[in-house]
Amino acid sequence: MLGDAEIRALGGNLKSVSEDNQKHHQDLQKLLDQFQFFLESYNRLKSDYEEEKEGRERYKKLAKAQERNPFVLVLVDGDGYLFKEYLVKAGTQGGPKAAQILNESIKDLVHERLGSQADQCRIMVRIYANMLGLSKSLARVGLVGNEARSMSTFATAFTAAQDLFDYVDAGDKKEAADYKIREMFRLFADNNQCKHIFFAGCHDTGYLSLLTPYRGRADRITLIKAASFHPEFERLDFAVRELPAVFMSTQPSGSHIPPPPTIPSAPKVCTHYQKGICRYGTQCTKIHIMPGQQLSKKVDDMASSPISSYNRDFSHLKDFRSSVRDQDFYATTLPFMNIKCLNFIAVNKDGDRIDPYVPMPSRESWDTYVRRSKPRRPCNNYHLAGECETNNCEFDHSPVDSNSLNVMKNILRQHVCSKGASCRSLKCYLGHHCQKSGCKGIKPCKFGRYAHTLDIVVAQWDTPIERHASDDSPASEETANSNFSEDWKYPETSPIETHFEC
Template sequence: MLGDAEIQALDNNLGTVLRDNQRHHENLQNLLEQFHLLLDNYSRLKSDYEEEKDAREKYKKLARGQFKDHLIKAGADGGITAARLLSDSIKGLLNDQLGSQADQCRIMVRIYSNILGLSKNLARAGLLGNEARSFSPFAASFTRSQDLFDYIDAGDKKEGADYKIREMFRLFADNNQCKHIFFAGCHDAGYLSLLTPYRGKTDRITLIKSASFHPEYEKLDLLVRELPAVFTSTSPSPMGGNIAATATRPVCKHFQKGICRFGKDCTKLHVMPNQQLSKLLDDTPNQPPSFAIKVRDQEYYARFLPRANPKSQEFIAINKDGERIDTYCPMPPPEEWEMYYRRAKRHKLCNKYQLGGECGNFNCEFDHSPIESACLNVMMYIMRQHLCSKGVGCRSIKCYLGHMCQKDGCKGTKPCKFSRQAHILSLQVTQWGMPIDHEEESPVSEGFSDGNSTTDLHNSFSYNIRDPVSF
């Protein structure tokens, strides 16, 4: 039997064991709490890292998947070119969407981004220098080149650009004065919730598709369009960056200058001058561009073009884009054509004198005598079918050639010599500009000889008397 001393010793030993176990338990609990705290910190750091990684990837996509590389590399000049190409491309889409109402619209563009962060990513991509804000010249030139175009630095806060884009969209989405919205933020799935309430409203919203287009936007049942002249295409060439193939398809010079409006539907090959090119792969048949213009008829021109009046004899009609607008010049009736034929057969008429007001050639062999207004109408109609070499920038009040196409139902294809822009420019007169004297076009006069087309020193164009309206 154990003595009292032994029992006391065992009791003391048991107490020691219990206290040791308690300390061990407490230490274990502390260790577990520290482990959980460390795990929570790790999870937060990982989440922050993933967000930062996503942000970097988004900017990389913006850098390489939005504006064309050659525009970004061009710096300030690239910003000006990008704004002009974007304006022209949107005009084409508006014309397809709104028809005659498109000419009454002004185009407003708002771009929001983190200029500092975007500059860093563009520098890493080799598109810009390593200056802190190397993208700023592009953004500033883009803003200056068009009255309602703004490239805005939203700062380096995470939600800066997103907040601006959402609020700007909400401001115009339900504004009746805004005819249509072209939304180009489809690289980020975060805007899906913003657009979902407008699902299927193709009359209000069009999505702009670029190389970083998120596939979820296809489910919104909205129109999706590409602007291949400005943004990188979603279907790059399968031949990659360097092209070395066997073909005969010519290179599109307009694309190399950044002004081809037909994009991937262009019948010529799109390659940049710095790409390796020996022979070109002609893998697709020639197809007419799908980016077709909205056909305008005589009723449209009669409704929107300014009429000849005393003001038009002293000033130049100019639209909101600074483009010259011709006065309305309808097809003359048959009796005026007959009167013109009879007069021209007797003596060839001098276009410079009859239409421009003076000839300047003392030895001119063409008719300077007064003519009937009917003959003048026919002469004006004929001359308006031929493009002035200065185009919509011409400011000569004496110029009697055409600066835009007025042919009924013309689709802007051959044999029409007018550019595509000459078929879609705005017809609303915003100002009457002062004329500017400059060197005039080569003298042009009509010459007929028993129904055959003839040309001479004063006859730069020829016509067939048997078919006076087929030019």
Template sequence: MSQAFAVLIHCSGPAKASPVKFVNMLRDSDIDSMNTDLSKLSRANEEHHDNVQTLLKKFKDLLDDYSSLKSDYEEDRNPFVLVLVDGDGYQFHERYIKAGSEGGINAARELNDSVRELMHATMGMQADQCRIMVRVYANILGLSKLLARAGLVGHEARALAPFTSAFNRAQDLFDFVDAAEKKEGSDFKIREMFRLFVDLNQCRHIYFAGCHDTGFVSMLAPYRGRSDRITLIKAASFHRDFEDLGLPIKELPAVFMSGPLVGTKSSPVHSINTKMAPAPPPMALRQFANTSKSLQGRSHPNLSGLLPLLWVGPEDFLFATLPPPSLKSEEFIPINKDGERLDTYCAHPSPDAFDAYHRRAKEAKVCNSYHLSGECGDMNCHYDHSDVSNTIIDVLRYICLQHPCPRGGSCRSIKCYMGHICQKPNCKAVKSWQCRFNLRAHSVDLQVAQWVAPIDQPEEDHRSSISAESFESNSPSTVFFS
């Protein structure tokens, strides 16, 4: 084939012909050569791209390794453990609270030493490398009022402030934080702190002191069985639902109260073993069959369908099962899984306390409503509103709880100071049914399922209709059935 050929282009027109144009065409060998060169260039470009990508990947891996090494270095340099405390439910020992500023310092030191011992048992050799961070959240104003009623602090608005300030100064990473008066304020802050640190490698372990509130069970549930990360701290009102999480449970008896907050040293609650034994199953101490003989011949249309089991036992059973008085019980009402109201535990006053009450009653009968609910709506009330000792208030509260509230388990008034369950140890109702409370008040499930907000309900007038002698009476005529 010739190197070029002519292309003749004819133009229209009769007289004049267009010039002939010649186009040079490439040979096949030239085209093949150029295709080969293009392929080589494409492969070279791909190899260059691959080399660049490989280099970039190596550089990224190098940065990741550096970041990991830096993170490991930071973790090894500043590891710590976190102690989360719900101060509304976990109260420090009375001796610390009463000592004010000095007590705050001593409480912080004792907490530091006690947690350090737990760390050695939990973490072994790593314990010496870790610092201790403590966060206590509480409603300082409300807690001050509660402690003032117990006679542990003064009656100033924030009487607990000297204790908390000294607690904060005692250790660099210790903070007693005021969660304000907002409902569930402490719970919210504790949840956020837990979520922030639980998966942080630098935080080697969390000691959780909030096991009085079942609302935290769902927060801890994803870490069920993670004993390497979480340890539960047990105190006065430990709820048994936390036992199902498979997490280790420890106590700090030198730091927190192991029993419910009471008004005075003379209260018999101190004679009870403060190491809480596991509570017996609710409604399972005595069979209803044991009482069937005593109920024979007492027909009543509402007896059918009653629960077959009664809980009746010694005082330490009630102490271990019922929730103790706390800041939470000042704002919310405990109910069981059936929606029935429960009462906080109230210890039987000592004989000396009753004597003091009788002496005071001879001077002037105190107003139940004013001293127990904080107000009296009767402008013409004839009963005494003057200050009385915490001993008198403890006896008065115990006496009123021995008288059933007309609303029973449906009561939702936060100001109600009457009884909603029978708290009489070894109540005679099991043998002769001589008790003011009905059968249901002896057989309700005593386990707290939740804390509910109170509801405004008309208050019954019990300003002084209850006397210290009346609660000892067990006349069958006072028995009623719902």
């Protein structure tokens, strides 16, 4: 029989086991509660993850859709931004040419602003104007006819020239064009498919309130400068660019219409011009012809004809008396760089080679090229001819922007090709005739007199020699990589009148 002490001990042990069992049960219940909490948290996180995953997939699809068909928008207030006079005067022929020049100019700006992304972007142009009021204004200065909406023929031809180009009559109400431009800007300012906006309306301070919320967004907006550019727009910290080949730099006025010419008693030949020293240029009262060239019967007839007949035909006499050509003449006559120019050689009716048009670079382009050339000048053969066979070439082969490339083309076109107008090398980037605006063919111009007067109208497209032989040099050794000197600076004259020293 158990004693009292043993019984007490067993009772204590039983109580201890009971307490341990109860504590174990409490710990197990606590563990089960924690497991349940973690399970519920896991389910919530899994649900959130699935929702986030679905949202991310939807965003990817939306972003992919928005990246499809990227474009840049060119917004133009046509009441203040007027195309070059010769384009407007040409009417139905001027509209397509204006669209072509604008398209090429904007392409260069797109490459400058967007870099490698530029090749995927299409160009959409929207021009809004009060067609009735604009036609009346231009008719007063003799650029269009006097009929109502005479500007519409130019606008219609412009619209038909490019799929995404529209020249729209906004109506006759006050600020109708402004309203259209504002709504178009708001529609596309935050559109992801619209990669950049080129805004041409900086003559009107009413647009300041529209642009101010986007102040400093140079990555998004570029201002186009033309006639009557208001200085307030410069404070918005946007990039400002000019399109000198597209828009007038000054407002048209009656002074643009040349007065009727006086009739010379008899046409006289300028001997100073034949010696290359006539300083009067287009203002010379004598006829500018080459030595040995005969006066045409038409000029002789005009000298003795009645005044009305002479006035009608004076434009022909003016062209005959002066071979000085300006930038507008080259822009409208020379072929633009396109697929055909990349594969064939443009030739006139006499078999002389014609170079593609090289627009005068802006001051900003010159500055960009100078900065780009500071460490090492770009290789002309590599960037302009497409290849460089020089081992360990001392010049730079790394990519150059479109502005610097245009400066290089401009510089090298002023070096005379040794083969002259007979050159048929597609890789030749030297000049085969002068493109300097207003050049009279005298020193220090490197081109001969003939290179200033030859016919630059394309008559046919010749096959380049590269398709017949592969050993022709792209350019003469003496100018293969000759750029301007390190201390050369942009000339202190207007971009329209300035060219590389000619």
